[in-house]
Amino acid sequence: MTTDQLNRTFAALSDPTRRAILAGLAKGEATVTEVAAPFAVSLPAISKHLKVLEHAGLITRGRDAQWRPCRLKAAPLEDAADWLEHYRQFWEGSLDRLDEHLRQIQKGRTDE
Amino acid sequence: MTTDQLNRTFAALSDPTRRAILAGLAKGEATVTEVAAPFAVSLPAISKHLKVLEHAGLITRGRDAQWRPCRLKAAPLEDAADWLEHYRQFWEGSLDRLDEHLRQIQKGRTDE
DNA sequence: TGTATATTTTACCATGTAGTTAAATACACT
DNA sequence: AGTGTATTTAACTACATGGTAAAATATACA
Secondary structure (H helix, E strand, O other): OOHHHHHHHHHHHOOHHHHHHHHHHOOOOEOHHHHHOOOOOOHHHHHHHHHHHHHOOOEEEOOEOOEOOEEEOOHHHHHHHHHHHOOHHHHHOOOOOHHHHHHHHHHOOOOO | OOHHHHHHHHHHHOOHHHHHHHHHHOOOOEOHHHHHOOOOOOHHHHHHHHHHHHHOOOEEEOOEOOEOOEEEOOHHHHHHHHHHHOOHHHHHOOOOOHHHHHHHHHHOOOOO
16 A cells, blocks of 8 residues: 555545445445535546545446446545544544643653 | 644644644654654744644644744544545545445445 | 744745646547 | 447646745743
8 A cells, every 4th residue: 555545545535525435335336426416516526536536446447338437445444544544542542632741741751 | 623633633633744743742842853853844834834844733842932832632643533434444444446336236326 | 132942934836636618539330 | 320328538727735934923041
């Protein structure tokens, strides 16, 4: 897993339309028109979103006559989840707030 | 948790410098100069990154004379992790690839 | 009041994204 | 060959990001 891959994954997820597209594809493969149906934007806009998702490795696209069925590829999401896991202790223990401060005082600033 | 918040969180994480900044702050609070030390970019560039992180709610900044100590606030990361969790089944079971295809064939396209 | 240090703000440039409409392409079918 | 449907590409606008250098601001301290 490269850093660039993680960049692209998080960037792809930063748009709500793209997250909704992935949610739709979680129910099964769909054509571009089917993917676009719930959204109030043009087909070219959806086509661009799909290109971003494909570039991030989050979907693959097949070919069935004039249809281009899209399918979820969740593998890169695992890397994103793995990255976030490292911070679980900080949100679970509130180590990002007061506890962190107290810990710093107690052990006397070991870092930086 | 708003959609905008999630947008900002994922967008903030899409830059490797910002992810590295968060990794540094995981070791404890640090001033802007300390945060910037490992990176080959200018202070204004770091200042911008910190602004993005602050806007995403991922750090807070205090005031200590002319220093602006930065501190990790991991709470928004939990929401990002929660969003990703919904897809765990897809990467664990390879449901995004062949299994998905077979499942579709077996139960006959219930969706779309 | 200066001076040194820390940080931000202000232009400025280049690039990527998000959207549009209109045109082009791909395929099936008659 | 011609038509209908699906999708992408092209050309365009607007805005955010990521970077820079130079100037401004904030604070401590002599």
